[in-house]
Amino acid sequence: MMPGWILLQRLLPRIAAWLLLAFLFLPILVVIPVSLTDREYLSLPDQSLSLQHFASLLNWRAGWLPSMITSIGIAIASSLLATALAAAFAIGAWVHAGRWPTAMRLILLSPLIVPPIIYAVGMVRLWSRFNLLDTWIGVTLVHMILSMPLAVLAIGASLANLDPRLVQAARSLGARPPIVFAKVILPNILPGVAAGAVFAFITSWDEITVTLFITSRRIVTLPRKIWTSIADSVDPALAAIAAVMLLVTIVGLLIRMLVWDGRTPNRS
Amino acid sequence: MAFLDIRMLRKTYGSAVALDGVDLTVQAGEFVTLLGPSGSGKTTLLMSIAGFTRPDEGGIVVDGHDVTFMDPEDRDFGLVFQGYALFPHLSVAENIAFPLKVRKWDKARIAAKVEEMLRLVDLTDYASRKPKQLSGGQQQRVAIARALAYGPRILLLDEPLSALDRNLRESMQRELKRLHQETGVTFIFVTHDQEEAYAMSDRIAVFHAGRIVQIGAPREIYANPQSLFVAGFLGGNNIFKARHAAADGTLTFFGNACSRPPRFNPAVHGKEGEVIGWVRPEDIAVGDPDAAATIRFDATVVDISFVGSAEKLTVTTTDGQELTLQVPMHFAVDIRPGAVLRCAVKPEAIGFLPPDI
Numbered sequence: 001m002m003p004g005w006i007l008l009q010r011l012l013p014r015i016a017a018w019l020l021l022a023f024l025f026l027p028i029l030v031v032i033p034v035s036l037t038d039r040e041y042l043s044l045p046d047q048s049l050s051l052q053h054f055a056s057l058l059n060w061r062a063g064w065l066p067s068m069i070t071s072i073g074i075a076i077a078s079s080l081l082a083t084a085l086a087a088a089f090a091i092g093a094w095v096h097a098g099r100w101p102t103a104m105r106l107i108l109l110s111p112l113i114v115p116p117i118i119y120a121v122g123m124v125r126l127w128s129r130f131n132l133l134d135t136w137i138g139v140t141l142v143h144m145i146l147s148m149p150l151a152v153l154a155i156g157a158s159l160a161n162l163d164p165r166l167v168q169a170a171r172s173l174g175a176r177p178p179i180v181f182a183k184v185i186l187p188n189i190l191p192g193v194a195a196g197a198v199f200a201f202i203t204s205w206d207e208i209t210v211t212l213f214i215t216s217r218r219i220v221t222l223p224r225k226i227w228t229s230i231a232d233s234v235d236p237a238l239a240a241i242a243a244v245m246l247l248v249t250i251v252g253l254l255i256r257m258l259v260w261d262g263r264t265p266n267r268s
Numbered sequence: 269m270a271f272l273d274i275r276m277l278r279k280t281y282g283s284a285v286a287l288d289g290v291d292l293t294v295q296a297g298e299f300v301t302l303l304g305p306s307g308s309g310k311t312t313l314l315m316s317i318a319g320f321t322r323p324d325e326g327g328i329v330v331d332g333h334d335v336t337f338m339d340p341e342d343r344d345f346g347l348v349f350q351g352y353a354l355f356p357h358l359s360v361a362e363n364i365a366f367p368l369k370v371r372k373w374d375k376a377r378i379a380a381k382v383e384e385m386l387r388l389v390d391l392t393d394y395a396s397r398k399p400k401q402l403s404g405g406q407q408q409r410v411a412i413a414r415a416l417a418y419g420p421r422i423l424l425l426d427e428p429l430s431a432l433d434r435n436l437r438e439s440m441q442r443e444l445k446r447l448h449q450e451t452g453v454t455f456i457f458v459t460h461d462q463e464e465a466y467a468m469s470d471r472i473a474v475f476h477a478g479r480i481v482q483i484g485a486p487r488e489i490y491a492n493p494q495s496l497f498v499a500g501f502l503g504g505n506n507i508f509k510a511r512h513a514a515a516d517g518t519l520t521f522f523g524n525a526c527s528r529p530p531r532f533n534p535a536v537h538g539k540e541g542e543v544i545g546w547v548r549p550e551d552i553a554v555g556d557p558d559a560a561a562t563i564r565f566d567a568t569v570v571d572i573s574f575v576g577s578a579e580k581l582t583v584t585t586t587d588g589q590e591l592t593l594q595v596p597m598h599f600a601v602d603i604r605p606g607a608v609l610r611c612a613v614k615p616e617a618i619g620f621l622p623p624d625i
């Protein structure tokens with residue numbers, strides 16, 4: 001066969017893969033040069049690079065900083081709650097692998113299946129009845145529900161490698177359930193719990209669809225602030241804030257990867 | 269009174285009866301094996317004793333105290349599984365220390381006990397290894413050491429050796445026997461492997477369909493199976509049909525009539541007509557045996573298979589019954605399927621079973 005043909009056969013999939021990657025990432029990465037522009041509107045840098053738009057983020061009156069704090073607060077609260085509940089559910093399902101956990105799992109994972117817009121409409125109705133629209137609690141609870149599926153999946157994945165008989169072994173050795181949880185189950189699923197918490201944090205951090213529906217003036221999360229700013233300005237601060245969000249997400253993923261890799265030597 | 273006293277234990281799962289009225293008494297320090305085919309209820313009984321399965325009816329009394337509804341944590345019974353169930357994040361020493369830490373022993377005492385247990389199971393050099401870094405046999409020894417560390421009243425073992433290969437299994441059997449003798453703990457051991465049961469037990473309880481159908485010392489059970497199930501389950505036994513003629517006191521089988529063998533009791537085994545007998549493969553001699561008082565018969569070879577220590581022959585008798593027998597390797601050299609062999613069996617080697625079971 002012709003060497004050129006073989007070369008093409010080998011290279012083509014690689015080229016395709018790189019192109020696809022570029023297609024996925026370039027639009028994301030373009031925000032970084034734009035955020036460094038020296039002009040007053042959304043554009044690539046003209047004469048020089050400038051950090052002025054990052055500096056403007058720190059101006060309290062511009063509203064970026066309060067939104068960032070709101071988003072971080074809600075993301076921390078909702079991811080902690082989601083992780084705790086997800087761990088409780090996943091461990092319960094693991095210990096009693098009966099029928100109701102399967103049904104429960106389906107309900108719990110439904111946010112992954114139901115389109116967010118439908119979810120949003122439902123939540124507006126529900127929250128208006130409980131007077132939770134545009135409140136901290138309301139948003140935190142919704143974000144918690146939305147982050148549960150990923151947290152359950154992450155924790156469930158690390159439980160799947162664990163022998164359920166460990167619980168019986170520990171109890172026969174005299175350990176009561178709290179000790180079984182703290183000394184036997186938790187140490188073995190910690191990487192999954194950490195990964196679940198990071199997933200939950202990221203989910204809340206960039207949630208926009210449902211948040212738009214259930215907030216108005218009081219609770220302005222960062223994605224919501226971006227959303228409203230895009231509508232009425234071309235301020236390059238937008239690109240700066242997008243770069244910050246990107247950074248937070250990447251840091252989160254890095255933490256998750258480190259945790260994930262950190263456990264590999266343990267297992268082999 | 270017995271140390272462990274189990275009375276009329278029943279457990280059903282929906283329509284499946286896992287335990288159908290089990291009675292069992294065990295003396296302190298005894299090694300009792302629950303032997304039976306898969307699904308006969310052995311694990312259910314063991315888990316009821318451990319406290320993880322709640323029986324529907326009946327009770328379990330240990331040392332005079334009713335423990336039927338006591339939490340497993342409070343029972344002080346060690347438990348060893350086929351899958352070891354070692355804590356993967358803890359080292360060998362930490363695994364053994366686990367029950368001691370739970371009991372809040374002081375540090376020096378824990379260290380001394382862990383040391384002692386490691387020596388007992390010969391794993392001193394492996395103290396700081398993780399379970400994953402040990403072989404199956406070593407992991408099982410850790411599991412046993414962990415279950416024995418705090419001085420349990422009873423050690424419950426559910427098919428602990430089934431995952432090991434044959435050689436290792438035999439050395440672990442000796443090891444378990446030694447541990448039993450050195451610690452004096454009461455062992456209740458579950459297996460479906462009869463050789464394992466013979467090798468270790470003081471007594472064997474044979475399970476069938478949620479009941480204990482026979483209980484006794486290994487040799488006693490082997491020599492005197494009391495039901496068709498036990499006779500068939502233990503040791504590749506030959507079960508055959510014979511015809512009893514009460515009028516002249518003869519039994520007809522394998523194509524000859526003979527006077528009643530010594531172990532035949534018409535009142536128990538059948539007054540007239542068809543009765544069920546059994547004979548062990550090793551009790552059937554081939555060729556021209558020396559002893560006079562033997563029952564002789566012809567049989568046609570159907571199949572020959574090599575089993576390592578001997579050749580296993582499958583033969584059919586002139587009355588159409590299939591038998592298995594064993595002959596030494598050198599003896600089988602000229603035997604081919606279709607050959608007719610002259611066989612002999614001593615009358616006292618033939619056992620009989622009551623008809624209805």
Ligand SMILES: Nc1ncnc2c1ncn2[C@@H]1O[C@H](COP(=O)(O)OP(=O)(O)O)[C@@H](O)[C@H]1O
Binds near residue numbers: 284310
């Ligand atoms: N948790 C359970 N749910 C339903 N059926 C069970 C359960 N545990 C045991 N069984 C049934 O009870 C019977 C006895 O099981 P088991 O005690 O495990 O037998 P063995 O250990 O002798 O193999 C089997 O028919 C089994 O299917």
Ligand SMILES: [Mg+2]
Binds near residue numbers: 307311
């Ligand atoms: Mg079993």
